[in-house]
Amino acid sequence: MERNSKSVRHSFEHQMLRDYYMKNPTDFVDTMGRDGTLYRVYDSVCRKHGEENPYRPEQYSADMLTAPDGTKALRLTMPMPEEAADCCRIYAFYDETGMNPGYFTIEKCEEDAGQDHFVCRWLQIEGQLMMYMILADAGEKDEFEHVADLYGSHTAGELYQLLEEAKTKAKPFPEEEAKRFKESLSA
Numbered sequence: 001m002e003r004n005s006k007s008v009r010h011s012f013e014h015q016m017l018r019d020y021y022m023k024n025p026t027d028f029v030d031t032m033g034r035d036g037t038l039y040r041v042y043d044s045v046c047r048k049h050g051e052e053n054p055y056r057p058e059q060y061s062a063d064m065l066t067a068p069d070g071t072k073a074l075r076l077t078m079p080m081p082e083e084a085a086d087c088c089r090i091y092a093f094y095d096e097t098g099m100n101p102g103y104f105t106i107e108k109c110e111e112d113a114g115q116d117h118f119v120c121r122w123l124q125i126e127g128q129l130m131m132y133m134i135l136a137d138a139g140e141k142d143e144f145e146h147v148a149d150l151y152g153s154h155t156a157g158e159l160y161q162l163l164e165e166a167k168t169k170a171k172p173f174p175e176e177e178a179k180r181f182k183e184s185l186s187a
Contacts, residue, residue: 008049012042013087013105021103022124025094029074033062038076055079067148081108093151102151119147
């Protein structure tokens with residue numbers, strides 16, 4: 001289905017929901033975990049942007065999950081992804097302290113990627129939003145256990161430190177390769 005609402009769906013999943021979560025994880029979980037809220041909010045966003053919502057309420061759901069180690073998350077299920085980078089699920093982890101947020105998106109890969117989905121962990125550290133793409137296979141674990149393990153493997157601060165270390169060791173793209181990369185992003 002050709003859609004003009006790709007930007008609305010992408011903005012909703014990758015910016016609006018994420019930003020709401022980052023501002024107040026507890027309020028996000030309390031509000032978005034209510035039956036029907038996810039669909040109603042998306043429908044409202046579509047109307048605000050003058051677009052028709054192509055989805056039905058039953059294509060959205062929210063449920064609370066607890067990992068074996070006691071880690072809690074709100075799982076948001078979206079309609080079947082149509083385009084690469086559409087989310088099929090979002091996991092919003094929370095703890096009582098609010099000091100270790102965990103916003104994970106499960107996104108559709110490009111057709112030629114060799115797998116169906118990939119995971120992104122979204123962080124906000126010192127006011128900066130960062131995305132950490134994870135292509136690791138879940139193996140025998142179910143998706144939630146896999147994402148819960150990723151959440152528990154590093155705190156947001158530890159990931160920030162790892163990313164900063166990686167940036168200092170990274171070699172810059174040769175100018176021509178950087179130009180091709182930038183062009184491919186805008187295509």
